[in-house]
Amino acid sequence: MKYITQGERGVKHLALLRRMFLKRMSGKFHIRFNDEEHACLVLYRGVFIGDKQNVVESLRRLLANPVQQFAWENVSDTKENIGGWIAPWIALSASLKNLELDRGRLSAYQHAFSSLPPVILKNLPVHRLNFQDEEAYLFLHQLSLGQPSFDLRLFFMGHPSKQELNEHVRTVLFVFLLGYLRSAPKQEENKKVSVVSRILNRFKTKGAA
Amino acid sequence: MAEIAKILVSGPFGSGKTTFIKYVTDEQFSGNDVPTTGELAKFKAMTTVGMDFGILHVDDDLDVHLFGTPGQARFSFMWKIMSKGALGTVFLVDGASERALTEAQTMLKAYQDMPDMKLVVGVSKQDLPDAKSLNDIAEMLDLGNTPMFAVDAREEKDARFLIMALLQEVLAGEEADDLELGDF
Numbered sequence: 351m352k353y354i355t356q357g358e359r360g361v362k363h364l365a366l367l368r369r370m371f372l373k374r375m376s377g378k379f380h381i382r383f384n385d386e387e388h389a390c391l392v393l394y395r396g397v398f399i400g401d402k403q404n405v406v407e408s409l410r411r412l413l414a415n416p417v418q419q420f421a422w423e424n425v426s427d428t429k430e431n432i433g434g435w436i437a438p439w440i441a442l443s444a445s446l447k448n449l450e451l452d453r454g455r456l457s458a459y460q461h462a463f464s465s466l467p468p469v470i471l472k473n474l475p476v477h478r479l480n481f482q483d484e485e486a487y488l489f490l491h492q493l494s495l496g497q498p499s500f501d502l503r504l505f506f507m508g509h510p511s512k513q514e515l516n517e518h519v520r521t522v523l524f525v526f527l528l529g530y531l532r533s534a535p536k537q538e539e540n541k542k543v544s545v546v547s548r549i550l551n552r553f554k555t556k557g558a559a
Numbered sequence: 560m561a562e563i564a565k566i567l568v569s570g571p572f573g574s575g576k577t578t579f580i581k582y583v584t585d586e587q588f589s590g591n592d593v594p595t596t597g598e599l600a601k602f603k604a605m606t607t608v609g610m611d612f613g614i615l616h617v618d619d620d621l622d623v624h625l626f627g628t629p630g631q632a633r634f635s636f637m638w639k640i641m642s643k644g645a646l647g648t649v650f651l652v653d654g655a656s657e658r659a660l661t662e663a664q665t666m667l668k669a670y671q672d673m674p675d676m677k678l679v680v681g682v683s684k685q686d687l688p689d690a691k692s693l694n695d696i697a698e699m700l701d702l703g704n705t706p707m708f709a710v711d712a713r714e715e716k717d718a719r720f721l722i723m724a725l726l727q728e729v730l731a732g733e734e735a736d737d738l739e740l741g742d743f
Contacts, residue, residue, distance in 0.1 A: 373675070373732070374704055395703040424674075543733050545564050545621060546646065550726045552617045553719050 359458040409445035468499035499534030570651035571662035572630035575712035584613030647677030655690040
């Protein structure tokens, strides 16, 4: 297991966390906040396992503090350690609830998300996911309407107060980590998608053998 | 030279891999069929040793190679080797055979543990009175979110459906990968 080290403003651990959910990975996510503090999240096929309070607490720390190092440990038998199953959206909405991010984190997240290529927002039944910042989400949703893709910088513009910025960042963290933000379709599809689409077409139009 | 994509067809001994490949390819090159020996002989007279292989010509520039992995446990070392570069695996299992389901547990786990391996499971013989329910099989095989379908191994349309389901899984996986923060 190899730790990845990143700077104070690094957010690559978020990309890995998102990947764990979407790729339904099983294993342990090790996080080091500094030389002394660390945390570990256990997942089985993209779902947290363990005590809900502990999972939520660890996630809150992960989101509210700079992560110095992180590592993924592939473990296929994490199911053996089951204390309980916590779906990602449950854990995330609970850990983001009233989470106050300091200026350093807000700035790091705003910078990171503003640098993303144009995105599309998938419809999110936010009221059913117990997510607190409905108003900020609706603003994001409004931005996504009527255009094929949009720049997240727009979402952070308008000099919102620290409180508003907090809500905006929490909203983007939620939709990003759960996979509701996607990149806009590129002009050229990636090669694998093109190959798979052609095979699918072959089956749909002509039949196989 | 045409580009080549690769798909695996796996499952325990006697799960219908040879027939499956025959249905979804244009050319089939079966492994050696030899008389089954030992305990397994009571289930099937002939079995494939080595592997099945078939080619589907998609267009002038693309062929799909389908490989049927050997179902016998003694060939388990080949599963990982054969999976290299594959788009995914169609896993077949006889839903009315206790023996096949038990073997499938170990086999399927090997595929589930392969990083980024896309899987769909086709369960045959669901029409037999002693067949286990899909729910029971999903639990027994610890399927989680892996898609599973009841199929008739004798039906060509079911074979094609399974391949298409697998390809949809691959596309869904690609979509999930498309937005990374890795560039920061």
